[in-house]
Amino acid sequence: xxxxxxxxxxxxxxxxxxxxxxxxxxxxxxxxxxxxxxxxxxxxxxxxxxxxxxxxxxxxxxxxxxxxxxxxxxxxxxxxxxxxxxxxxxxxxxxxxxxxxxxxxxxxxxxxxxxxxxxxxxxxxxxxxxxxxxxxxxxxxxxxxxxxxxxxx
Amino acid sequence: xxxxxxxxxxxxxxxxxxxxxxxxxxxxxxxxxxxxxxxxxxxxxxxxxxxxxxxxxxxxxxxxxxxxxxxxxxxxxxxxxxxxxxxxxxxxxxxxxxxxxxxxxxxxxxxxxxxxxxxxxxxxxxxxxxxxxxxxxxxxxxxxxxxxxxxxxxxxxxxxxxxxxxxxxxxxxxxxxxxxxxxxxxxxxxxxxxxxxxxxxxxxxxxxxxxxxxxxxxxxxxxxxxxxxxxxxxxxxxxxxxxxxxxxxxxxxxxxxx
Numbered sequence: 001x002x003x004x005x006x007x008x009x010x011x012x013x014x015x016x017x018x019x020x021x022x023x024x025x026x027x028x029x030x031x032x033x034x035x036x037x038x039x040x041x042x043x044x045x046x047x048x049x050x051x052x053x054x055x056x057x058x059x060x061x062x063x064x065x066x067x068x069x070x071x072x073x074x075x076x077x078x079x080x081x082x083x084x085x086x087x088x089x090x091x092x093x094x095x096x097x098x099x100x101x102x103x104x105x106x107x108x109x110x111x112x113x114x115x116x117x118x119x120x121x122x123x124x125x126x127x128x129x130x131x132x133x134x135x136x137x138x139x140x141x142x143x144x145x146x147x148x149x150x151x152x153x
Numbered sequence: 154x155x156x157x158x159x160x161x162x163x164x165x166x167x168x169x170x171x172x173x174x175x176x177x178x179x180x181x182x183x184x185x186x187x188x189x190x191x192x193x194x195x196x197x198x199x200x201x202x203x204x205x206x207x208x209x210x211x212x213x214x215x216x217x218x219x220x221x222x223x224x225x226x227x228x229x230x231x232x233x234x235x236x237x238x239x240x241x242x243x244x245x246x247x248x249x250x251x252x253x254x255x256x257x258x259x260x261x262x263x264x265x266x267x268x269x270x271x272x273x274x275x276x277x278x279x280x281x282x283x284x285x286x287x288x289x290x291x292x293x294x295x296x297x298x299x300x301x302x303x304x305x306x307x308x309x310x311x312x313x314x315x316x317x318x319x320x321x322x323x324x325x326x327x328x329x330x331x332x333x334x335x336x337x338x339x340x341x342x343x344x345x346x347x348x349x350x351x352x353x354x355x356x357x358x359x360x361x362x363x364x365x366x367x368x369x370x371x372x373x374x375x376x377x378x379x380x381x382x383x384x385x386x387x388x389x390x391x392x393x394x395x396x397x398x399x400x401x402x403x404x405x406x407x408x409x410x411x
């Protein structure tokens with residue numbers, strides 16, 4: 001913005017006559033006003049894009065709040081580390097009933113509407129992973145539904 | 154019907170109920186399913202947070218004299234428990250579909266004697282599938298159960314070629330509707346897990362439970378390392394063999410009456 005106005009000022013300074021200079025100044029002011037106006041239009045647009053205008057926000061629905069193994073801030077940042085450290089203990093050493101488990105996640109975070117942690121943007125795991133564009137491949141193999149609902153016996 | 158309850162998977166436990174259900178499952182493990190037949194004798198569920206113990210070696214004794222020809226109860230129970238059956242259309246040929254346990258009919262040509270037996274992963278003490286695995290995905294757990302760590306499996310299928318029992322399968326298609334306790338997926342090799350998710354809860358494998366429930370009692374599951382276990386006592390009393398004993402793999406599954 002400052003560069004633009006100085007350019008306008010320099011242009012008016014090099015103008016030949018006083019009458020022509022007056023006309024140029026008016027034109028320059030008008031240009032500046034236009035630039036300001038257009039800028040003012042853009043500012044709220046970009047702000048609203050950040051708040052969810054153009055980018056779909058994750059819809060986080062938690063039915064059983066406060067029951068998680070760690071506070072939300074820590075879970076958001078570290079849930080993948082917790083899971084990947086527990087994984088070999090459970091699979092290879094056979095440790096069961098650990099505090100951290102993928103099944104534990106699903107038991108709380110499966111949607112009450114359709115019983116799954118994935119599927120749509122309203123399903124807990126998928127909503128955030130879509131937002132941050134991180135591929136979620138746990139559920140290529142793991143059941144995204146809690147308990148015995150995955151299989152009927 | 155009430156006797157069958159311990160065999161069923163628990164209904165969607167909430168976290169607060171999990172500990173309680175685990176305790177109930179452990180207590181129910183010794184329930185009689187028929188007069189004189191218990192699902193599992195020694196085992197209580199391992200306490201939470203404890204790894205599988207090397208002091209235990211899980212094994213099976215299969216009495217082929219009690220295994221009826223044409224009976225597929227164990228195969229059906231396995232498919233149900235581990236959600237092996239695929240619903241809907243499939244382009245995978247029947248010989249290529251996942252199969253963790255199968256029935257084999259044998260006939261001794263010289264005498265005409267016929268017998269029938271279930272064949273599955275033999276849970277070898279020295280498993281060739283583990284030897285050949287290039288990624289360390291095939292492994293033997295401390296308690297002798299041979300498993301595939303599907304997080305590491307790249308689907309190369311060397312283990313399928315190395316296994317003398319043809320016990321492993323490759324998953325060719327994307328899957329849905331897995332048992333929550335038995336994750337399975339496309340691109341991995343899989344095989345009998347000895348129902349590790351049930352064993353860890355103090356239950357017998359699904360095939361053994363189904364065989365006992367149907368009154369055949371041809372499969373006996375237990376700890377080979379415990380001299381007082383039912384399987385150890387029976388192994389001391391009757392003649393039993395390893396299949397392909399010449400390979401000296403030290404199988405955890407033994408057969409009686411072959």
